[in-house]
Amino acid sequence: MAANRAADARAMITRGLLTAVLGLVCAVLAGCGGGGSSAQEKKFVAQANAICAQELAVLSRTPEPTTPAQAISYLPKAIAIIQRQSGRLEALSVPASKRRDLEAALSTGRQLGVILVRFLHQLRAGTYQLATFSQVQSQSVTLREQINVHFRKAGLTRCVTSA
Structure with a gap:
């Protein structure tokens, strides 16, 4: 027993x-x-990458400017696309593991937006200088590189743009 x-x-x-x-x-x-990665992370990455692919496709159909007059027409469209993309990404359910990098990318994107809006105002007012253009271009490249680093860390490869 x-x-x-x-x-x-x-x-x-x-x-x-x-x-x-x-x-x-x-x-x-x-x-x-x-x-x-969890199912929630995979869902977030898929949704975010789809948003970025859609918005960047719209942006790519907008010819990049080569003159100040073209920039005055281009920048409002580009800024609107960037803001719409950011809003759509912010509206997603973001897993904790991705939140920090997404927030960093979007925060840096807002910094870039401020620079572009300021430059657009200077262009419209005719108060920009060649040095201003070079400075804006340099800042834009640097900020886009930082944004890309955060998007890559979050697995959002379709959000990465060429600098």
Whole structure:
């Protein structure tokens, strides 16, 4: 009788350990998706990348300016596209693991927007100088590189633009 109880106890412990190990394996495979991210993260990345692909496609159909007059026409469109993209990204349910990088990318994007709006006002007023153009161009490249770093860290490769 005591032997049966001991055997039953060992069997129960073995089943318990087996269940725990299987549960852990399932949690690792399901929770990580086999690729290091949860279902929520994958959904966010897919949604955000789709938004960026759509908005960047619209932006790419807008010819980049080569003259101040073209820039006066281009910048309001580009700024509106960037703001719309940012709003759409902010509206997503962002997993905690992606929030910091998305917020950093969007914050840096707002800095870029301020620079572009200021430059647009200077263009419209005719108060810009060649040095201003060079400075805006340099700042834009630097900020876009920073934005791209944060988008890459968040897995948002379709949001990355060429500098």
